Amino acid sequence: MKAIGIVGSPRKNGNVDTLVQAVLDGAKEAGYQTKKYYLNEMKYQGCQACGYCKSHESCRLEDDVTNLLKDIAEADAVVFGSPIYFHRFTGQFDLMMDRMYSLIDTGFKSRLPPGKKAVIVTSQGNPDLPMFERAANEFAEILKFLGFEVTEIVRMASGGAPNAVLERKDLLEKARSAGRAL
Ligand SMILES: Cc1cc2nc3c(=O)[nH]c(=O)nc-3n(C[C@H](O)[C@H](O)[C@H](O)COP(=O)(O)O)c2cc1C
Numbered sequence: 001m002k003a004i005g006i007v008g009s010p011r012k013n014g015n016v017d018t019l020v021q022a023v024l025d026g027a028k029e030a031g032y033q034t035k036k037y038y039l040n041e042m043k044y045q046g047c048q049a050c051g052y053c054k055s056h057e058s059c060r061l062e063d064d065v066t067n068l069l070k071d072i073a074e075a076d077a078v079v080f081g082s083p084i085y086f087h088r089f090t091g092q093f094d095l096m097m098d099r100m101y102s103l104i105d106t107g108f109k110s111r112l113p114p115g116k117k118a119v120i121v122t123s124q125g126n127p128d129l130p131m132f133e134r135a136a137n138e139f140a141e142i143l144k145f146l147g148f149e150v151t152e153i154v155r156m157a158s159g160g161a162p163n164a165v166l167e168r169k170d171l172l173e174k175a176r177s178a179g180r181a182l
Contacts, residue, residue, distance in 0.1 A: 008082030008093030026179020053102035081121035
């Protein structure tokens with residue numbers, strides 16, 4: 001069994017990274033092999049709207065997201081993590097998300113095999129947690145459309161400092177147990 005984590009924050013070891021890692025640690029305990037991608041360290045383009053993926057099986061672009069998309073297709077579970085930037089996920093994350101369009105076939109059905117599980121992780125600076133929950137909720141709908149079962153959304157507020165999460169033992173445990181339950 002394979003679980004991959006995707007970190008959409010540019011802050012390595014920041015709140016999202018730490019929470020994604022906690023989910024992966026839990027998944028490891030449950031017997032998964034794990035791997036983590038840092039989008040900020042990868043070179044890739046956004047979707048070019050060329051339509052190639054609707055007349056062929058995959059995206060025409062060949063870059064670092066090509067391998068990630070292959071890994072998503074093979075993985076049993078995926079942890080998607082991003083901070084909230086201006087009410088939505090980061091640009092790094094959104095560019096990757098648009099490339100997931102190539103996981104949809106000509107008939108607008110998912111190309112992914114069924115049975116995949118997903119956990120979403122977000123962190124925001126604002127202490128008002130519900131204020132920015134729309135981004136994760138909308139992304140959960142996209143994942144459901146792609147055939148994922150979204151088993152948990154781990155949301156953190158007051159995450160202005162990159163290590164604020166270390167004080168949040170409750171959230172770290174929630175993330176780890178989400179991983180264990182995959
Ligand atoms: C460009 C930018 C935009 C941001 N926009 C928001 C926002 O709209 N709402 C919010 O609560 N926090 C916002 N933040 C704060 C981050 O969401 C917060 O610091 C988050 O915990 C960072 O996660 P990380 O530690 O994983 O990088 C913004 C930060 C940056 C750099």
